[in-house]
Amino acid sequence: KNQVEQSPQSLIILEGKNCTLQCNYTVSPFSNLRWYKQDTGRGPVSLTIMTFSENTKSNGRYTATLDADTKQSSLHITASQLSDSASYICVVSAGNRHNSGGSNYKLTFGKGTLLTVNP
Amino acid sequence: DTEVTQTPKHLVMGMTNKKSLKCEQHMGHRAMYWYKQKAKKPPELMFVYSYEKLSINESVPSRFSPECPNSSLLNLHLHALQPEDSALYLCASSQVVELYNEQFFGPGTRLTVL
Numbered sequence: 001k002n003q004v005e006q007s008p009q010s011l012i013i014l015e016g017k018n019c020t021l022q023c024n025y026t027v028s029p030f031s032n033l034r035w036y037k038q039d040t041g042r043g044p045v046s047l048t049i050m051t052f053s054e055n056t057k058s059n060g061r062y063t064a065t066l067d068a069d070t071k072q073s074s075l076h077i078t079a080s081q082l083s084d085s086a087s088y089i090c091v092v093s094a095g096n097r098h099n100s101g102g103s104n105y106k107l108t109f110g111k112g113t114l115l116t117v118n119p
Numbered sequence: 120d121t122e123v124t125q126t127p128k129h130l131v132m133g134m135t136n137k138k139s140l141k142c143e144q145h146m147g148h149r150a151m152y153w154y155k156q157k158a159k160k161p162p163e164l165m166f167v168y169s170y171e172k173l174s175i176n177e178s179v180p181s182r183f184s185p186e187c188p189n190s191s192l193l194n195l196h197l198h199a200l201q202p203e204d205s206a207l208y209l210c211a212s213s214q215v216v217e218l219y220n221e222q223f224f225g226p227g228t229r230l231t232v233l
Contacts, residue, residue: 041227041229043227046223107222111160
């Protein structure tokens with residue numbers, strides 16, 4: 001069964017501090033992994049997307065890493081801001097890595113890490 | 120335009136009402152999705168449309184009826200809902216249904232069923 005586990009479940013940090021969120025997955029065959037930021041009551045917004053051949057990808061203060069061998073990913077947030085308070089969701093796609101036209105449509109969502117940045 | 124829009128933002132309806140949720144994108148995407156998200160839970164896929172045709176129905180009750188009138192629009196018609204159907208309903212789109220393409224999510228419609 002495809003699963004995505006995230007840790008911690010919630011995290012409180014002070015403004016300006018760094019933090020790292022973890023994601024472990026058992027999705028097979030692996031296609032790609034994405035990190036989304038979701039503000040309360042709003043739709044998810046994509047931060048990064050990585051395929052199996054990518055080890056790291058940055059988007060401003062967000063840096064995602066991927067270890068396809070250990071099936072782990074992390075999202076590092078640098079110099080946190082109050083606006084970073086949100087739920088961060090790890091989403092993994094299954095598919096045939098050799099066929100970019102794979103027909104699997106379903107994403108496996110983690111339950112998210114709720115980040116609170118306090119002043 | 121890299122945006123998925125949804126209307127209304129909030130909807131309150133009784134169990135006997137008929138209402139519709141609307142989703143629109145102008146990115147030329149040919150795959151569109153409906154998700155349901157309960158509080159503190161991940162989104163759950165409901166329907167997938169590919170090239171304006173329903174390709175996936177994740178065993179959703181018939182009181183939810185999707186419609187794709189054209190490649191830019193996706194509707195979700197609601198009838199005889201139950202209070203447990205209260206949730207955030209998210210629309211998403213991607214260039215095509217294959218997963219290598221990123222899904223863009225709309226802001227959601229917060230539905231409350233009384």
